[in-house]
Structures are given as C-alpha cells and as structure tokens.
Amino acid sequence: MAEPYPVNFPPVATPRARERLRTILGAVLLALGCCAVPASADPLAEQAELSILVEQRQALESELEHYQKTLALLNTENTPPQQSSNPAVRKLAEEKLRIQQQLLSLAEREVALRREQLAAQDRSDNGTPEESATPQLESRPLNVHSPDYNAEQETENVARLHRLLNNYYTDLQESEQTLPSPEEVARREAAAADASNLARIPFSAGKLRLTGAEGSTALAQISRRLADPAIPESRRDIAPILSARTHLFGSLIASESRSLRPVGKNHYIARIRLQPGDSTLRIRDDRWELRLPQNVNAGDYLVTLYAPPGGTPELHVFAVSDLLAVKGAHLPAWLPAEIGLNQAG
Numbered sequence: 197m198a199e200p201y202p203v204n205f206p207p208v209a210t211p212r213a214r215e216r217l218r219t220i221l222g223a224v225l226l227a228l229g230c231c232a233v234p235a236s237a238d239p240l241a242e243q244a245e246l247s248i249l250v251e252q253r254q255a256l257e258s259e260l261e262h263y264q265k266t267l268a269l270l271n272t273e274n275t276p277p278q279q280s281s282n283p284a285v286r287k288l289a290e291e292k293l294r295i296q297q298q299l300l301s302l303a304e305r306e307v308a309l310r311r312e313q314l315a316a317q318d319r320s321d322n323g324t325p326e327e328s329a330t331p332q333l334e335s336r337p338l339n340v341h342s343p344d345y346n347a348e349q350e351t352e353n354v355a356r357l358h359r360l361l362n363n364y365y366t367d368l369q370e371s372e373q374t375l376p377s378p379e380e381v382a383r384r385e386a387a388a389a390d391a392s393n394l395a396r397i398p399f400s401a402g403k404l405r406l407t408g409a410e411g412s413t414a415l416a417q418i419s420r421r422l423a424d425p426a427i428p429e430s431r432r433d434i435a436p437i438l439s440a441r442t443h444l445f446g447s448l449i450a451s452e453s454r455s456l457r458p459v460g461k462n463h464y465i466a467r468i469r470l471q472p473g474d475s476t477l478r479i480r481d482d483r484w485e486l487r488l489p490q491n492v493n494a495g496d497y498l499v500t501l502y503a504p505p506g507g508t509p510e511l512h513v514f515a516v517s518d519l520l521a522v523k524g525a526h527l528p529a530w531l532p533a534e535i536g537l538n539q540a541g
Contacts, residue, residue, distance in 0.1 A: 388423030408518030444473035
C-alpha cells in the first residue's frame, strides 16, 4: 500500500505551541495505544484501529459537551474561564483543554486513516497494475460506517474532521496566551520553594525604590503569587509600556521606553538603565516619581509591576547590583532570559 497523503493541518502561531502539540500527540497516542500503523499494515488491522478511534472520539466529544455546558452555567464573569476568579471554573477549563488535546490527537490519526481510504479507493478505481496484482481485500478501502463504501461520505468525513481540528487548534492557541506551559509551572514551583526558605524582610508594598534585600523579597513575593492556585492567570500577549524620563538640574538628560515582559498572573518585569536625578515613570495612566541621588552612578535597575484587575498597581524599582550583592538573593527560575541574571535552578 502506498504512503498516505500528507495531512496539512492549520498552522500553529508559536514554536511553543508546536512543541506542545507534538508532545501531546506522542503522549496521548502512547497512552491510548493509537500509535501510527505502517503504510503496509493489514487493512483489517487499520479498520479495527479506525473503529476504536471513532468510538473514543465520540466518547470524548460527549464528555467535552458536558464540560462546556457546565462552564456556561458556572462562568458568570465576562472573562475567559481560564482567567476566572473562581477556582472551580478554572479547573473545569483545564479539564476541557485536556479533553480537547486528546481529541486533537485522535482526530489527526483518524484523518490520516480516512485519507488513506480515499487514496486506496482511487488506486482501485484506476486499476493500476500494482493494485490489480493485489488481492481485493488488500486494495479495498476501509469500511467503518456502512457495508457499502461511499467515497463522497468519506470525503465529507475528512472535511468535517479538518474543521474540527481547526477549532481545536484555535482553542489551543487561545489557551497559549493564558495558561502556563508545563515547563513554566515547574519553574514557578521551583521558585516558590526557594522563596519559602527565605527570611521575610519587611517592606512596604507601596514603596517604590527598594534596597537589594527588599528587591529579593519582592521577587520572592511574586514567586509565591505565581504558585498560588487561588490567583487567576492573565493573558501573555499584553506587555505594558514603561516610559522613563529623567531630569537633572532642570534639564532632560535621559528618556527611554521599554516593554514590560509578562511573567504570569498580572506580573510584569523589565531591566532598564536609569540616570541620577529625578525620574518620572509612566505606565498607561499611572505615574511614579523616583529620585536617585546625584552622587549615584547610572546603572541597571529591575522594574517589577503587579497590576491586579480592579486593584492598585504596585511598582518596585531596585538596582541589579544591589540585588546581586545580597547573600542568597532570590533569583527565581521564572525570570526571563533577557533580564540577564544568573537564575537559580
């Protein structure tokens, strides 16, 4: 039997999403025993596999419909369920995503088998020498739904499954903007464990400029929030712009704009270079005034922002050199690579 036609699924937007889908596909197929059958396999075995795939897909679709109805009843907020303040709604959303991931893998394999059916039927209809020398049982397309094979029905099945796949890919890409990846969850848990071992250093949440020790505590506080299941997730494609303008002796000496990198749960971070003098920091409609002594050299600073929905934004600024000078400073694993700090494992 010839190689199956290639299946061109809708593209996934990000490399992270592609890698996640590949991982999902391998894990789910292994768990369900649905590993790909070689092109030369017995059609009867392929027919049995296709029958199992259809039954499993239909069962999962029924389960998915149940979750969707339950979410529609419970999620009364005008937000995606992944961002709900209700932990039960977020848990249901995660279970719904898990089912969609399994359906994605099953539907991909089913499409491949059904396309092979159509290809085998085409070869049989064309009466190629290679096919004519093969017993009828080997060249006849698989038969799942009815005793009489219907090529038009199979074509519609493939088209319908493609539409289904497109919907699943869309949902996965949407969740990509909110839910953390398994690697991010692992880094958050590692950072939270590290933060729990740090001595609590009192500091005011409303204090703008922090010492190195206070900056370490601020990072530890973010780690605890990221690992807290009671705090809802936030979208990852929102990057607030930080504008910094510095005046010295009444003259503007520096002006810079920087995107704050989202790290999850309405937390953002950036590394910025600040000059001595009076600096005005602006993010959206909020503004903070920061004064660095004139005898202080220009240096790199970390800026952290916590902007809970409906709450007062919390901004902290502390020197990178002061943070690194603290013995056992909390350098969490979730810090973005572009921040340029030696991260804890």
